[in-house]
Amino acid sequence: MIVLNGTDSGIVLEPRPDGAPLWRWWGPRVGTDALPPLAETRPAASFSLDIDQPLTLVPNYGTGWFGPAALRAHREGLAFFQRWNDVAIDRQANAVIITLRDTTAQVTLAQRLTLDPATDVLTLSASVRNDGDDALTIDWLAAGTLPLPADATTIRSFTGRHNAEFVAEVEPMPAHGWVRENRRGLTGHAGPPGLFVEGPGATWHAGTVRAAELAWSGNHRLAIERDDEGFWTLQMGEALAPGEVRLAPGETYDTPDMLATVSATGRNGAIQSFHAAIRAAVPWPAAGMPPRKVHVNSWEGFYFDHDEAALMALADRSAALGIERFVLDDGWFRGRGDDTAALGDWTPDVVKYPNGLRPLADHVVALGMEFGLWVEPEMINPDSDLYRAHPDWALAGPDAPRPTSRNQLVLDLGRAEVRDHLFAVIDTLLRDLPIGYLKWDHNRDLAPAGGADGTAGYGAQVRGAYALFDRLGAAHPAVEIEACAGGGGRIDAGIARRTHRFWTSDCIDAVSRVRMQRGYLHFMPPEMMGSHVGASPAHSTGRGQSMAFRAAIALPGHFGVELDPATMDPEGTATLTRWIAHYKVLRGTLHHGRVWLGEGTDSLFWQLHGTPTDGLLAVTRVEPTVIRRPPALPLPPLAGMGRVRVRLIDIATTPGHPVPDAPVFAAMRGEGVVWDGDWLAQAGLPMPAMKAESVALFAIEPA
Structure with a gap:
């Protein structure tokens, strides 16, 4: 048997010479002494193939397994199924790599599994290589296929929209199947592509819970399907557009990672495993995560109405409250008076800032605060100098309309010249100014998402964005980056490997935030959860709450302020000052332990x-x-x-x-x-x- 054990969970696979290993177990850690082969435990079933077809690690299409296949691929309609006749198993300390080859279809598939004992998180990923002489089209490749037991009872997942993220949905296990497929081109406001599958009587604190999430910031597919033998299978992977992955001879396609965990202590055990895995992946400096600075963001206090003197006064008032970081939001760059123009032209507006951003940044730093800046590099307004110079740089379809959203189009990050331009622009800002923090926004879905050659560019866009984040992170490792996408539209384990904070939602209404933040904590740790004290009434809902309640709801995450303190009365000022002091005393406990x-x-x-x-x-x-x-x-x-x-x-x-x-x-x-x-x-x-x-x-x- 192939056995991988974490602290409390484990997997068991049964190898065989003529195909992928058989799934024997994924769940709480078990012993395997004297475990008989699967074939000895399965009685014959009526109206079935004479050769048994149990669930394998990489279930095939079209060869007698009638459940979901791990791979769907073809060569112009031919070679549409695979029979693995060459199997190699590479066993490592906490990992195994299964390499499967079909010498007739001329396809090689590698399935990787790693079970981290420190986090109890199983990471699965797969890759396919085209060994043939003509193109191989990939319609689907699961990052992993996991068995779910017959006694599973419910699925806990999340849906949502802008200003209403992380809406929990609890459903019974399906009689046939359950699918969540995202085609927006980015993660989406439902939250990470993930779910919790609960066993009988599972609660927050007790019972068996299996959970998984995909480390991917684009189109995705999560699927649970019931087998007629009574159990279910779970698959996750990138949702591919028609013709999106067409491999030339020798080329390889790699899936995103799928993170999965099993808890015998209810939902909280799974939550804590996810938090530990994400914490281990965040690109903190070598010294580790610094204390999460209290910060003020200018957006809801000023919107596009930038005035240098007024913003310096905001910095003065913020420092007096004990705030440690000042973030200048949208509206600072050339020609940006509203959201209709100037995205792409990333130089300071000379009318608002006659001497550039340096005087404001220096003023902030002199007050003992860090200076942060809002950018939205992946987007472009048609009314911008960059678009007029390079209209071909936008994602589009051949001879198709280019619909805008928030008056903007999307730059094609699948193109190296676009990434090079954006790196140069942002790198210049980071070298010229004392910027310690970037709020990186992404304010629209991708439609249409045609790349330079006219084919679907969804996956290339995500991988291009990752490459840009990685390049900037390597050049400026001390700069923290916040992932924002119309609020919580890009929160996932893939972008978490490149950023340090998430903006949970554009809705800062404290009552709404109770539900949102609890949903967020199912997948992500609190120190990355942007949680601000907003105005009352809240700009997104028109509903008011006391200052103390707003501050207390913001406290457990990465605490910030999204209002102009000049609008507060003395009692509100004193209350906010008290809760900022609470946060500074408590943030070590809030951000380093379990939840x-x-x-x-x-x-x-x-x-x-x-x-x-x-x-x-x-x-x-x-x-x-x-x-x-x-x-x-x-x-x-x-x-x-x-x-x-x-x-x-x-x-x-x-x-x-x-x-x-x-x-x-x-x-x-x-x-x-x-x-x-x-x-x-x-x-x-x-x-x-x-x-x-x-x-x-x-x-x-x-x-």
């Missing part, structure tokens, strides 16, 4: 950051209570942890409406109260009588 999500009765949501005995607990109430007195909140992660001290740090609520008190909460606000972890896990932590739109913040410390 547990949970729910209480009566519409309470909670999350615990850090460790069960040295962590930060945030309990959120969005809706008014319907219960006369609040019930205690069970905290399952504290089971078996012994004695802990609980302190009540703050309650974010509407000013002038304090919550009813009790002696235990008064004690918690002081030195804290000592509890037994098993008591808190089972009987629960007493809760204050929280009002709607409030957050209670507790420190859990060693007793």
Whole structure:
């Protein structure tokens, strides 16, 4: 048997000489001593081929396996199926590479699997090489095919739109099949291409959960299909456009990586494995992730109305609040008075900035803050000097209309000359100015996405963007990059390998953010989650919340401010200053430990950051209570942890409406109260009588 084991999970494959290995297990770690061959465990089935066709690591098309195939390829309609007659297995410490060759179809497929013991994340990827003398067209290649057990019960996935990302959808396992296919050309506002498959009785804290996500920022396909033997298969891969991958002799196509994990401790175990894997992939400097700076972004305070003196005043007010980074958003470059013109012309506007951006940047740095800048390199306005010089650089279709979105087209990053131009422009900005941070936006879907030769350019666009990010990262390793795409339109494990922060959503309404941020945390760690204090009423919804509530909801992520402090009254200023101070004290706990999500009765949501005995607990109430007195909140992660001290740090609520008190909460606000972890896990932590739109913040410390 081929066995790969993580800390708590494992895979078992059964090799065979005439084909891909057979799947025997993917799930919690198991022993394989005396495991009989699969053939000895399978009785004959009626109306079946005489040669058994169980699920393999790389299921074939058209040879007797009637479930989903890992590869669909052909040569102008011929050689449409494969029979692997040459098998090589390369076993490594935590990995295995299975190389399969069909000498008749003249195709070689390599399937790679790596199980990281540190994260319990299984990484799968595949590649196909054309060994023939004519072109090979690839219609589909799965990054991996995984078995799902017959007792799986539900699929948890996410949908969404601009300003409403990460909408959770929970569905029963399908009687036939389940497919999520994205054709927008970028990740999309539903969030990462991923899902959770839950077993019987699975909760946040208990039960078996299998989860997977694709490390890819473009078109993708996730598919679950039920087999008539009662189990399901899961596949993920790049969703290819017609004719998009046509391999010349000797050429190879590689899939994105598929990250998969198994948890025996509910959804939270899978969440923590994903967080660990993403953290290991982020391109931090050699010294590691620095403390996540509090930053202010100019967008909702000023939009396109840039005035150098006013922005310097914004910097002054921000520094006084304790803010550590100033980000100048859209509107700074030549001819940019609104969103109709100038994308592509990345030099400072001489009317708004007669002496360039240097005076503002130097002013920001002199205040002790870092200077950041907004760019959108992949986009171009038809009303721009760059487009007038190079209209052929835009993605388009031959003799087809070029529909704009937000008045912009998309530059073809599949072309080396376009990438070279963009690198030169951004490199110049980074060398000429003290820029420590780029907010990198992407404000439209790709349509049409024809490349220079007229064929579909979706995948080439993503790979070109990755190459540009990688080149800039190598040239400027100290510069942090935020991935923004109309808010949360490009959040995935592929772009996470090249950036340091995500803008979760253009919607900063704190009530909306409760759901969005919990959805985000299913896949990505909190230190990369851009979470800002916005204006009230919120610009995206028109709904208002107290300053304390807005700040408390922003606290667990990478904290920022998206308003002009000049608009705040003294009480709001004092409240924001207090929560910025909270963040600076707590960010080490928030951003370096594990995250547990949970729910209480009566519409309470909670999350615990850090460790069960040295962590930060945030309990959120969005809706008014319907219960006369609040019930205690069970905290399952504290089971078996012994004695802990609980302190009540703050309650974010509407000013002038304090919550009813009790002696235990008064004690918690002081030195804290000592509890037994098993008591808190089972009987629960007493809760204050929280009002709607409030957050209670507790420190859990060693007793």
